[in-house]
Amino acid sequence: MTCLFNEICKLRMKKLAIVFILLILILQYNIWFSAGGVRSIEQLEQNIAEQKKENEQLRAQNKQLRGEIEALRNNPELLEEIAREKLGLIKPNEKFYRIIPEENQ
Secondary structure, three states: OOOHHHHHHHHHHHHHHHHHHHHHHHHHHHHHHHOOOHHHHHHHHHHHHHHHHHHHHHHHHHHHHHHHHHHHOHHHHHHHHHHHHOOOOOOOOOOOOOOOOOOOO
């Protein structure tokens, strides 16, 4: 009887070991490949790093633009120069001459 009992126990232990191994494999798959797994977390961390870099670049650009705005507010000559160059504005009773260079033929 003990021999038969030992064989049944061994068979049950093998089945139990297989179940545990399958359970561990399923859990490992979820850890590595699921939506909340290691790979998706690494991708999210990379996205966060890229976004922080872009944010820093935009902060620097904003700082530069604020400086330009401040310069235009405090320096009327600079504002006039930009209005003349970029917008082609002239003062009243002022004549504007544009010289167009000849093309080399």
